[in-house]
Amino acid sequence: MASSSYSNSPCAACKFLRRKCLPDCVFAPYFPPEEPQKFANVHKIFGASNVSKLLNEVPPNQREDAVNSLAYEAEARMKDPVYGCAGAISVLQRQVIRLQKELDATNADLIRYACGEMPAPQFGRRPGHGGGGGGGFNQNSGFYYSSPWSNGDDNGRGEGSM
Numbered sequence: 001m002a003s004s005s006y007s008n009s010p011c012a013a014c015k016f017l018r019r020k021c022l023p024d025c026v027f028a029p030y031f032p033p034e035e036p037q038k039f040a041n042v043h044k045i046f047g048a049s050n051v052s053k054l055l056n057e058v059p060p061n062q063r064e065d066a067v068n069s070l071a072y073e074a075e076a077r078m079k080d081p082v083y084g085c086a087g088a089i090s091v092l093q094r095q096v097i098r099l100q101k102e103l104d105a106t107n108a109d110l111i112r113y114a115c116g117e118m119p120a121p122q123f124g125r126r127p128g129h130g131g132g133g134g135g136g137f138n139q140n141s142g143f144y145y146s147s148p149w150s151n152g153d154d155n156g157r158g159e160g161s162m
Ligand SMILES: [Zn+2]
Pocket: 010, 011, 012, 013, 014, 015, 020, 021, 022, 025, 026, 027, 028
């Protein structure tokens, strides 16, 4: 065992739980004493015994990734008790969809412009882009939605087709 790297100060988990940090402590490699908040968050959201059980079920070479994932999810859950990290994922997914639509429309404009079918491009609006124009530039007002799951007709992809 790498007892030389083992310091006397308990890991963040054992310090938090006020127990003796033994050399085979399952938390010690992933919760160093310098990062007390990391364990505090994970413990508050998942519970220390659940984290301990989970770590024991995961192969040692994947434990660090598991802990990083738990820490990320716990921090997101603290910031957003309702959606947690799923809220951030949902917002980013919608952002990707919106930007993809915007890119498709801009590429279509570029092709029309290159073919001489339309006058000089005017940024901020797209003349000649028919249809209701429900999506696109009008929705750039903000990245954050009050409720990430309230899928309106925002996901409709019909607008970009020619
Ligand atoms: Zn420990």
